[in-house]
Amino acid sequence: MRLSAETEELLQVVTVLDDRIDAAVALEFKENVRQITETAPATVILDLSAVVFIDSSGLGAIVATMKHLAPQRTLVLAGLTAPVDRVFRLTRMDSVFSLYPTLSHALEDLS
Amino acid sequence: MRLSAETEELLQVVTVLDDRIDAAVALEFKENVRQITETAPATVILDLSAVVFIDSSGLGAIVATMKHLAPQRTLVLAGLTAPVDRVFRLTRMDSVFSLYPTLSHALEDLS
Amino acid sequence: MVARNQGDKVGRDNAFVGVFEMSLAGRTQAVRDALTTCRAHLSTICRNSEKLDDIELVIAETLNNIVEHALAERQDDAPIQISCTQDGDLISLVFKDSGIPFANHTPPGPKQVGTIAHAKSLPEGGYGWGLIHHLAHDISYVRVNQHNVLTIVFDGVTSITDNAQKPS
């Protein structure tokens, strides 16, 4: 599970470089994000624009990350492709997370 | 309507840099794409990953572009954000165009 | 462009409560700003971004049509009025303009956009009313005092459930 991160003063962007967040990588994803966000500022934007498949294990890993970061830090999601956006809506996770269609829309709104 | 293009031997990637393709820019979009694809190879990939809003005028402009490029060249669409993907499905344009969730998936499939 | 948020009841004819009212100049360049304003107002009562996308698209199609068809011959940027009211899970958007009426005083029906075998014959326009019919819950039109009054109602606005979800 490859990630990259860029940190500014008030926010950190974590980009998922793999195209699937599924049962095979959910644990690794959770651990890697935990490490990379260790010293993160108040807002963490998870850039999912490369991801085209997420299953319930991947969803669970994102929920776990959000809970781990709370309450000091907020996790928001950006760049959801259509199939990923669909899974968030079907599970009503769109009422739990702030979802931005692109990273630049998230940055514009949060900076 | 800002566009950028990168041309390889067998395909060209045209990236839309604005975030809306609507009635206000539909004509300009059509003309700019026409210019930028003038010497395009067989496949043109339109990267829509920055676009979060398209209306029926924007849709019409993309259809016009596809017809203008045909029959020598094929237009495929990549990086559709969730709201743009939705408009393509509602108008059944998903049966007319090849839609790729990300640019890298389009490149992988077409190269 | 004039916009204000009404918190109080308008009490026009039923339980619909004012959400916002605005007016814009009837030209293409004014539509984008109007959409931003509408979406900002609507986001105070609708938490579902997919529903907001749908409503924004329908407002865009409606305003573009008024500018391009009803007001096409007008040189004076005749204004378009929008008022939005809410009744529980429904919102009602009323568009008023002083342009020419619809042909036969009836708005276009839902267009059948089928599978298109020949890309060359695919139309480059005419998708607007198809989208409006798909996304709206109800559409009604009256011609009053040389004005077009088009009312478009949306359902499922305040509930979290989204369209993609199957009723199970």
Next chain:
Amino acid sequence: MVARNQGDKVGRDNAFVGVFEMSLAGRTQAVRDALTTCRAHLSTICRNSEKLDDIELVIAETLNNIVEHALAERQDDAPIQISCTQDGDLISLVFKDSGIPFANHTPPGPKQVGTIAHAKSLPEGGYGWGLIHHLAHDISYVRVNQHNVLTIVFDGVTSITDNAQKPS
């Protein structure tokens, strides 16, 4: 992993015609490749990428569950068999494994994942069967000869119309 495309009728009990059959080792690492294979087969009969996404997701959830629950105690990578048949607009996927049965010999029902006020109490799992129920047309389960046989049917597979479209 074994996979083959069947063009001929299987004529098991109705008009369903074979689309493909495959088997995979019952471990997490084998699921991805199995999904790629299934999607490749399904894309020959389904042109709607959103429907393919849905079916892929349901297969993923089903296989993950079999690996994580039915076969959890097994050390031998017991195989999972998948067979897919088509009857017009319907496809039927049958999953067969030699693992432990469902509790009460009944698959879980659709979970109610409501609005969650407190992020801290949000579950980190248990969304799988909710998704399967949402996306599938029909689900049935039998236990035969110490095997689980789970059948999941999808509708609207060959038609172009997609789920996002309202019946008007």
